[in-house]
Amino acid sequence: MSRVERLRELLAPQQLGALFISKEESRTYLTGFTGSAGAVLVTASEVLLLVDFRYVEQAAAEAPGCEVVRVPRQAADAVAEIVRRRELQRIGFEHEGLTYREYEVLSKALHPAAFVPVEGIDRLRWVKDAEELAHIRTAASIADAGFAHIQRFLRPGVREREVALELEFFMRRQGADKEAFETIVASGVRSSLPHGLASNKTLEAGEFVTLDFGAVVRGYHSDCTRTVALGQASARQCEIYALVLTAQQAALDGLRPGLSGKDADTLARQVITASGHGDHFGHSLGHGVGLAIHEGPLLSPREDALLEAGMTVTVEPGVYLPGWGGVRVEDLVLLTPTGCEVLTTAPKQLMIL
Numbered sequence: 001m002s003r004v005e006r007l008r009e010l011l012a013p014q015q016l017g018a019l020f021i022s023k024e025e026s027r028t029y030l031t032g033f034t035g036s037a038g039a040v041l042v043t044a045s046e047v048l049l050l051v052d053f054r055y056v057e058q059a060a061a062e063a064p065g066c067e068v069v070r071v072p073r074q075a076a077d078a079v080a081e082i083v084r085r086r087e088l089q090r091i092g093f094e095h096e097g098l099t100y101r102e103y104e105v106l107s108k109a110l111h112p113a114a115f116v117p118v119e120g121i122d123r124l125r126w127v128k129d130a131e132e133l134a135h136i137r138t139a140a141s142i143a144d145a146g147f148a149h150i151q152r153f154l155r156p157g158v159r160e161r162e163v164a165l166e167l168e169f170f171m172r173r174q175g176a177d178k179e180a181f182e183t184i185v186a187s188g189v190r191s192s193l194p195h196g197l198a199s200n201k202t203l204e205a206g207e208f209v210t211l212d213f214g215a216v217v218r219g220y221h222s223d224c225t226r227t228v229a230l231g232q233a234s235a236r237q238c239e240i241y242a243l244v245l246t247a248q249q250a251a252l253d254g255l256r257p258g259l260s261g262k263d264a265d266t267l268a269r270q271v272i273t274a275s276g277h278g279d280h281f282g283h284s285l286g287h288g289v290g291l292a293i294h295e296g297p298l299l300s301p302r303e304d305a306l307l308e309a310g311m312t313v314t315v316e317p318g319v320y321l322p323g324w325g326g327v328r329v330e331d332l333v334l335l336t337p338t339g340c341e342v343l344t345t346a347p348k349q350l351m352i353l
């Protein structure tokens with residue numbers, strides 16, 4: 001089934017005449033259009049790609065399967081007119097796809113047609129096809145090359161920001177369209193910040209440095225975290241690192257289709273909890289990765305969805321001790337029929353640089 005056909009399966013059960021798709025990832029997934037603005041109206045028989053003047057030519061080139069309709073940048077009245085002409089009574093929208101203001105304006109313009117939130121559209125993207133996987137593999141291998149490249153820059157006296165810049169520049173030169181998210185370089189006590197963006201702090205001997213970074217290739221992301229020690233590692237540092245790596249390996253060994261996101265999270269969390277550091281692992285084990293850097297399914301204590309072959313998720317346990325530092329190790333993996341394939345190949349034994 002095509003992507004649009006799978007989306008259309010959501011129409012009948014909710015008595016929807018059309019779905020209004022506004023999230024960038026969804027637009028790209030359904031149509032191939034990569035512009036940063038626009039919407040897609042999918043009815044039982046049509047796929048209308050609604051774009052303003054800036055994107056008309058690009059949309060026609062990238063989305064030959066759609067009817068491209070030029071609309072004003074404030075498109076609510078134009079959307080309402082399209083809906084009226086087709087006598088559609090009920091239009092669904094992505095429940096995470098609109099601001100409250102956009103919702104207000106659109107629902108008023110569409111009246112008396114009902115404008116109702118629909119969940120589960122993102123879920124269409126969870127299992128990747130061969131072309132998507134090829135892009136994700138390329139993005140992962142660029143991040144691997146980035147880690148190999150950056151090691152010689154990790155020296156006392158270098159600023160976190162210089163490290164991030166060098167890493168991003170390198171990945172661009174390797175063919176990345178851009179970085180997958182703001183690169184995290186967190187050294188010393190800052191390494192206890194799970195999302196410590198690169199700062200002006202200089203690296204110092206004896207510190208942990210956590211790097212969390214990725215590349216985007218044709219819209220698809222990769223996501224990798226490595227923690228290294230500079231100059232030397234104390235017994236305590238070695239112990240915490242070994243704990244995180246053991247937990248990560250336990251998750252990789254156990255990950256397979258049929259597990260819920262919750263069960264997957266437990267694979268690593270039970271190792272960390274048993275060591276007494278449960279409170280220091282305050283985030284989920286992982287998340288789906290694709291056209292969005294963070295998407296479903298989550299590997300989280302709150303995720304009931306079941307893993308399936310073809311999903312790409314991260315496995316990224318961490319232990320963070322405020323005022324001391326932290327360790328995270330993150331790989332990107334592909335669920336296979338019997339387990340998982342680790343797409344990240346950057347080494348992960350504790351490196352002392």
Ligand code: ZN
Pocket residue numbers: 212213223224225330
């Ligand atoms: Zn990451």
Ligand code: ZN
Pocket residue numbers: 223287314316330
């Ligand atoms: Zn991640």
